[in-house]
Amino acid sequence: xxxxxxxxxxSLIDLYRQGSRSFKKGVHxxxxxxxxxxxxxxxxxxxxxxxLLEDGRRQGLEVLLPGSFFxxxxxxxxxMTHAAVCLTDVTVCSFQITRLQEFLIDHPTAALHMLRQCxxxxxxxxxxxxxxxxRTSRERVxxxxxxxxxxxxxxxxxDADAVALPINQQVIADILGLSVVHTNRxxxxxxxxxxxxxxxxxLLITDSVALGQAVGLTPEGV
Amino acid sequence: xxxxxxxxxxSLIDLYRQGSRSFKKGVHxxxxxxxxxxxxxxxxxxxxxxxLLEDGRRQGLEVLLPGSFFxxxxxxxxxMTHAAVCLTDVTVCSFQITRLQEFLIDHPTAALHMLRQCxxxxxxxxxxxxxxxxRTSRERVxxxxxxxxxxxxxxxxxDADAVALPINQQVIADILGLSVVHTNRxxxxxxxxxxxxxxxxxLLITDSVALGQAVGLTPEGV
DNA sequence: CGCGATTTTGATCAATGTCAAAGGTGGTGG
DNA sequence: CCACCACCTTTGACATTGATCAAAATCGCG
Numbered sequence: 137x138x139x140x141x142x143x144x145x146x147s148l149i150d151l152y153r154q155g156s157r158s159f160k161k162g163v164h165x166x167x168x169x170x171x172x173x174x175x176x177x178x179x180x181x182x183x184x185x186x187x188l189l190e191d192g193r194r195q196g197l198e199v200l201l202p203g204s205f206f207x208x209x210x211x212x213x214x215x216m217t218h219a220a221v222c223l224t225d226v227t228v229c230s231f232q233i234t235r236l237q238e239f240l241i242d243h244p245t246a247a248l249h250m251l252r253q254c255x256x257x258x259x260x261x262x263x264x265x266x267x268x269x270x271r272t273s274r275e276r277v278x279x280x281x282x283x284x285x286x287x288x289x290x291x292x293x294x295d296a297d298a299v300a301l302p303i304n305q306q307v308i309a310d311i312l313g314l315s316v317v318h319t320n321r322x323x324x325x326x327x328x329x330x331x332x333x334x335x336x337x338x339l340l341i342t343d344s345v346a347l348g349q350a351v352g353l354t355p356e357g358v
Numbered sequence: 359x360x361x362x363x364x365x366x367x368x369s370l371i372d373l374y375r376q377g378s379r380s381f382k383k384g385v386h387x388x389x390x391x392x393x394x395x396x397x398x399x400x401x402x403x404x405x406x407x408x409x410l411l412e413d414g415r416r417q418g419l420e421v422l423l424p425g426s427f428f429x430x431x432x433x434x435x436x437x438m439t440h441a442a443v444c445l446t447d448v449t450v451c452s453f454q455i456t457r458l459q460e461f462l463i464d465h466p467t468a469a470l471h472m473l474r475q476c477x478x479x480x481x482x483x484x485x486x487x488x489x490x491x492x493r494t495s496r497e498r499v500x501x502x503x504x505x506x507x508x509x510x511x512x513x514x515x516x517d518a519d520a521v522a523l524p525i526n527q528q529v530i531a532d533i534l535g536l537s538v539v540h541t542n543r544x545x546x547x548x549x550x551x552x553x554x555x556x557x558x559x560x561l562l563i564t565d566s567v568a569l570g571q572a573v574g575l576t577p578e579g580v
Numbered sequence: 581c582g583c584g585a586t587t588t589t590g591a592t593c594a595a596t597g598t599c600a601a602a603g604g605t606g607g608t609g610g
Numbered sequence: 611c612c613a614c615c616a617c618c619t620t621t622g623a624c625a626t627t628g629a630t631c632a633a634a635a636t637c638g639c640g
Contacts, residue, residue: 185484187484187488189488189492189493190574190576193492194492195487195488195491195492196491197484197487197488208473208477209477209481210474210475210477210478217481217484218484237470240466240469240470240473241466241467241470242466243466244462244463244464244465244466244469245463247462247466247469247470247473248459248462248463248469250473251430251462251469251472251473251476252432253432254473254476254477254480255430255431255432255476256432257480258476258479258480258483259431259439261480261483261484261487262407262409262419262439262440262483264487265417265419265483265486265487265490266409266411266417266419268487268490268491268535269417269418269490269534269535270411270415270416270417270535271411312491313490313491313492352412354412
């Protein structure tokens with residue numbers, strides 16, 4: 137529930153958790169510039185990490201799904217360089233970083249676990265970078281959507297054929313470094329091609345594999 | 359020499375290291391698609407991690423300086439999703455991941471150390487993403503250059519007022535998601551403004567603080 | 581039913597990419 | 611020591627993608 141730790145670790149980590157907290161959709165878990173001594177594990181819901189430039193431009197950094205760790209830093213004094221906002225109602229476990237570190241020293245398997253998670257996240261960030269740096273708007277949006285699908289299906293393995301995203305076009309645009317207007321045109325195109333749809337205000341991905349192909353994705357996802 | 363670990367750890371890690379290896383500038387430590395059971399710690403030199411798209415577009419992912427860990431994965435079976443190429447002559451320590459993991463279980467402080475390093479890298483990746491997603495070409499090049507400067511000065515703390523980079527314009531372009539031609543024009547501009555220069559075929563950053571200002575950097579670097 | 585937020589659409593513009601070719605530069609071998 | 615070569619940088623002309631501005635149309639919600 138709280139994190140993908142081994143059972144043994146799980147029972148112990150309770151001692152160290154400062155507590156479990158809930159947030160409503162749209163609320164910030166922390167802002168840029170905050171000075172915190174906490175880090176978090178996402179228990180349920182979606183979170184967006186983003187950075188704001190001085191002139192208001194916004195860039196989405198990571199879309200977090202349950203199981204993600206975030207807010208962990210090497211340097212506690214330094215203010216947060218990004219903000220975390222809830223894309224849905226959310227519940228997190230929060231840890232005081234100093235205590236978490238003590239815990240990790242005592243429970244090396246948990247530390248290793250975090251390290252492996254971290255390695256996975258690094259790959260996701262790499263993918264994001266490739267997306268932003270070298271792909272056209274169509275490719276970007278397409279890749280982003282199928283990647284989210286895959287991450288979702290990894291956990292709820294194999295249920296829905298249509299995935300609903302709690303994300304509006306403004307958010308997608310900010311994640312992909314595009315303007316809302318252009319994002320809309322791309323998405324609209326996908327809609328006409330039958331890859332996505334809208335229902336109850338939510339974006340639906342109706343055919344992620346066809347979308348992947350249309351956008352030049354090699355079989356196993358890179 | 360081998361990594362920023364505590365002395366105690368350092369003496370022990372020798373047991374686990376598969377060996378120290380040297381590579382010439384331009385050589386690959388590994389390619390995309392390689393199946394390895396190794397991960398690395400950069401002892402000296404510069405390394406570029408990059409990803410290649412099917413049609414030849416290339417995207418630089420990370421510029422590694424001494425002390426960086428790379429090649430670590432949660433899943434050993436999976437082929438590498440990026441390549442590592444030497445920007446200079448390089449020496450690395452290589453570890454068999456399975457043995458490294460055993461080591462980290464036995465030496466939790468080392469594990470924690472890697473975790474903190476990982477957290478720092480994540481911030482660097484975030485910065486890269488912001489650069490690619492929301493900054494103009496001028497801002498991108500500028501930010502990249504001063505960031506490299508800062509990372510360099512962090513270690514060799516406070517020597518040169520002019521920093522020489524072992525990186526050509528093609529590489530910069532690939533890191534920043536720009537074309538070589540455009541990168542050249544931006545760099546040329548910086549040259550005329552007196553922020554950078556060329557000597558012995560190397561790019562020199564002659565005034566990183568002025569460059570930072572010119573490019574809209576807030577005092578302490580975002 | 582009315583309102584604020586989100587999505588759509590059209591018109592125009594600017595930044596950056598692409599293509600092509602000319603200069604430079606350092607290194608190498610004779 | 612010199613000539614040559616491969617690689618890198620520089621420049622110009624033109625094409626294209628995606629941004630920007632402005633406004634209309636929808637949609638979910640209270």
